[in-house]
Amino acid sequence: MNNATETFTGFLDTYERDVLPPRELAKGTLGLYAVHFRRFRKQFEGKAVDQVTIRMIAEMLDALTPRTANQCRALLIDIFNHAAAKGLCPDNPAASTINRIEKKQRRRHTVEGLKAIREKAPAWLQNAIDLALITAQRRTDILDMRFDGVREGFLYVVQKKTAKAREAANCYAGWKEEEMPGFHEVRALSLHLHKKAGKDGQKIAGPASEGMTKNYQRDHEEVIWSEAIPDLNISEITG
Known part of the structure; x- marks a missing residue:
């Protein structure tokens, strides 16, 4: 963990193994996280934790629906908070992005x-x-x-x-x-x-x-x- 070139995907493995279990999250929540984690791994493959920039995250979030983007943003903020606490990145790039406005557009059942x-x-x-x-x-x-x-x-x-x-x-x-x-x-x-x-x-x-x-x-x-x-x-x- 003291390696300054820790890969993002490697740290994500650590986050899943060490950070999430003590929180005792619901099975449905963990399932949703797994979907987001697959997206993160694909998006930031080969990048070190400190190489992931605000622009990289913003471009990924802009391609998603507001609700999914906000979910991913909140999760990335938590991930990078833990990474920064380990000295793997100087700041939290996800926290510098802006939360999207979610408009309720669901229609009624017939x-x-x-x-x-x-x-x-x-x-x-x-x-x-x-x-x-x-x-x-x-x-x-x-x-x-x-x-x-x-x-x-x-x-x-x-x-x-x-x-x-x-x-x-x-x-x-x-x-x-x-x-x-x-x-x-x-x-x-x-x-x-x-x-x-x-x-x-x-x-x-x-x-x-x-x-x-x-x-x-x-x-x-x-x-x-x-x-x-x-x-x-x-x-x-x-x-």
Whole structure:
């Protein structure tokens, strides 16, 4: 590590082996990092750590979508921080680049599109889609739903704020990557269908503001329950 000509790819191996494991990152996060690491290795192959310049990094980031560019930038800043701390480079070239503005461009699911996705989805994802449509809850709340949360005919949900089947369905061909709706947009479609059916979807979906969600935190002494009846007919999607 005291070698001033340490290659970037060599240090990246060290970073993966020594820096990441103690952080106990989620499997999904590590998978995303692996994709970025492959990009970094290809981009800076044969370069010493102190030979990677601001311009090199900027050119790589400019070729990416804003979201991916910001992810790569944040990761490179951390990598070069560790490299600088080892004396392998005089400063952090990634930190001198500018974060990109991410515009939310994702479009909404259509009934036909979501139906096609559901047909390609495994059983657990079909159940999650059905629950999201009927209850209009966020994906984190869907994941927290448990059978032992059903008491006296009610499902108790403490709300929190927070693609595989979609690609297989190929129902949104021609849409840009940043426009592709994810699981979160199922909630938006649910609210639309509730309104179309003349039902109060917002009452089922829960509070819209961050401040109001404080009443639903797990460590609150007295959780304030709001009763709602999720009786939306989703047979046009589920068949």
